[in-house]
Amino acid sequence: MSRLPTPITRPAPRTPAPAAPRAPARPARRAGRREAATAWVFVLPSVLVILGLSVVPVLWSLLLSFQYSDLLTPSVWVGWDNYRQLADDPQFAQAVRNTLEYTALYVPLSIGLGLVLALVLDRRIRFAGLYRTLLFVPFVVSAAAQGVLFSFILDPEFGAANSLLHHLGVSPQGFLSDPGQALLVLVGISLWSGTGFCVVIYLAALQDVPRELTEAATLDGAGRRHVLRHVTLPTIAPVSVFLLLWQTISALQVFDLVYVTTKGGPLGSTTVIVYFVWEQAFRNFTAGYGAAAAYVLGVALLVAAAALRLVRRRGDRRIEGATS
Amino acid sequence: MTDPSRRRGVRLPFNPWHLLLAPLALLFAVPLIWLGLSSVMSDAEINRFPPALWPSGIHLGGYRFVLGNAMFPRWFANSLIVSAVAVVSNLLLGTLGGYAFARMRFGGSRVLLVLMLATMAIPFQLTMIPTFLVMRKLGLVDTLGALIVPSLVTPFAVFLLRQFFLSLPRELEEAAWIDGCSRLRVLFQIVVPLSRPALSTVAVLTFLTTWNDLSWPLIALNHDANYTLQLGLTTFRGQHHTQWSAVMAGNVITVLPVLLAFLAAQKTFVRSITSTGLKG
Incomplete structure (x- = not known):
């Protein structure tokens, strides 16, 4: 994914309620008014850009989803037609299935692998820094570059992968051009670029696990596995939830890699929801229909996020209960 | 350790x-x-x-x-312009906005802050079609302006800097404030020099996202003279799929700036990226 971490916000660290500024005693009211004016000048550019290009489009999108629009001629109100049509569209159903399959594979694998590698690297092991660098480097490579690179490596005729298989006596594979493999290959490429992110996040979290806690548990005779299960993992649980949320949201929105490698093919086997939206709006010029599809995904994301938040709150309470 | x-x-x-x-x-x-x-x-x-x-x-x-017959030098320049403007502008507008939210009292600040935070959760595909329409209204489609305007400032930059400013001791500013310095001078002479970690985080993440973006340039641009590297590389590969060494040379040119920046400032990169997850 090329879109980077706009952070999913965990509630901001409880800082004291923002700025009841201890304003120096000046002619109070006039100074206050001047200060407010200055503050507005400071925030105005950000407000215009951020709200203008997010709140306005979100509402516009909602309107569009009830219209027929080709982006050129004036659009026509069609009520729930777009949504009704979506429900019967086998291509959209396939896009939803593909997206869910991709997410169901990528999210647990990237987090699980990230956790294992971080736990290993967190021990005092030689070359830990080098390993971390190598695992993380692919994360800064853009999806376009990844896609072009892997379509070359995995090219059925000229690719290095089949050449390697040839030397090993394995018959050549279709990879991205095989409808049965393409989605799995995309998951693999995403793991190549996305696992390092999980490793780095987990490593940072492990730094924050208090050493006294693990040492005390070891002194009390807990085996390494017990320390891991009862001390380390519960301590980093909030980070796991963050990663789960983060990776799920990026997986549900995968687009760039698909566009560069398969353009949704072969036979629609890698058409994901965002690709479907893009195709409807900017290839088929049925923007209203695309907007409706985008809203279906948007609502799904919202539900996922809300559900996770709920689970986490319950989890927090359980941990609090256990420690008190 | x-x-x-x-x-x-x-x-x-x-x-x-x-x-x-x-x-x-x-x-x-x-x-x-x-x-x-x-x-x-x-x-x-x-x-x-x-x-x-x-x-x-x-x-x-x-x-x-790639350097002679194709437009890679042009695309490279386009990418550089867009990323550079985005970085500078995010630092500047993020600092101004973040400071106002952290230290100044003005009507509606709570609501605005919450609203801005909420926009971070909006998925791109919900905004992409209307943003295209907005850019067309502004006459920016198929220009670098269409890429620059939406990336001028992100809620992430404002919010991250606000959090950082809140963590600074207020006394430093108050001393200057009492000496009669203006808000702007306090901000740029006292606060900004203390905020290098947060500013470098904003710079790194802004550069990484704008340089690597493909989907928005794909929607907003038509003529290949305006392409960024990511979009140029993608179309170049589609047109020259048998000249793999040229495609890979173009790919190296696309990846190298980010890779070099990463290797030169690995610590900053890693700290920036973990900060998205842990401190947000």
């Missing part, structure tokens, strides 16, 4: 975990090594089956083609 009591008692010739780590790290490194190698292969070496796994010498044909 240096506590010797954490040393493992058993001593093997090497830690068995290397058996997992070494092959895996190699697997992660090989595609990028292969990218470099294939960019200096001759077409003959690449296009035979099975292809060569090591170049016989350094052939710069691919680079020559």
Whole structure:
């Protein structure tokens, strides 16, 4: 994914309620008014850009989803037609299935692998820094570059992968051009670029696990596995939830890699929801229909996020209960 | 970390975990090594089956083609312009906005802040169609302006800087404030110099996202003279799919700036990226 971490916000660290500024005693009211004016000048550019290009489009999108629009001629109100049509569209159903399959594979694998590698690297092991660098480097490579690179490596005729298989006596594979493999290959490429992110996040979290806690548990005779299960993992649980949320949201929105490698093919086997939206709006010029599809995904994301938040709150309470 | 009591008692010739780590790290490194190698292969070496796994010498044909006959230099410049403007503008507007939210009292600030935070959760595909329409209204479609305007400032920059400013001791500013300095001078002479970690985080993440973005340029641009590197590389590959060494040379040019920046400032990169997850 090329879109980077706009952070999913965990509630901001409880800082004291923002700025009841201890304003120096000046002619109070006039100074206050001047200060407010200055503050507005400071925030105005950000407000215009951020709200203008997010709140306005979100509402516009909602309107569009009830219209027929080709982006050129004036659009026509069609009520729930777009949504009704979506429900019967086998291509959209396939896009939803593909997206869910991709997410169901990528999210647990990237987090699980990230956790294992971080736990290993967190021990005092030689070359830990080098390993971390190598695992993380692919994360800064853009999806376009990844896609072009892997379509070359995995090219059925000229690719290095089949050449390697040839030397090993394995018959050549279709990879991205095989409808049965393409989605799995995309998951693999995403793991190549996305696992390092999980490793780095987990490593940072492990730094924050208090050493006294693990040492005390070891002194009390807990085996390494017990320390891991009862001390380390519960301590980093909030980070796991963050990663789960983060990776799920990026997986549900995968687009760039698909566009560069398969353009949704072969036979629609890698058409994901965002690709479907893009195709409807900017290839088929049925923007209203695309907007409706985008809203279906948007609502799904919202539900996922809300559900996770709920689970986490319950989890927090359980941990609090256990420690008190 | 240096506590010797954490040393493992058993001593093997090497830690068995290397058996997992070494092959895996190699697997992660090989595609990028292969990218470099294939960019200096001759077409003959690449296009035979099975292809060569090591170049016989350094052939710069691919680079020559990409720099001479294709528009890569132009695309490179476009990408650089968009990323540079985005970084500078995010630093500036993020600082101003973040400071106002952190330290100044003005009507509606709570609501605005919450609203801005909420926009971080809006998925791109919900905004992409109308943003395109807005850009068309502004007459910016198919210009670099269409890329620059939406990336002028992100809620992330404002929010991250606000959090950082809140963590600074207020007394420093108050002293200058009492000496009669204006808000702007306090901000740029006292607060900003203390905020280098947060500012570098904003710079790194802004550069990474704008340089690497493909989907928005794909929607907003039509003519290849306006392409960014990511979009240019993608279309170039579609048109020259048999000239793999040229495609890979173009790919190297696309990846290298980010890779070099990462290797030069690895600590800053890693800290920036973890800050998205942990402190947000």
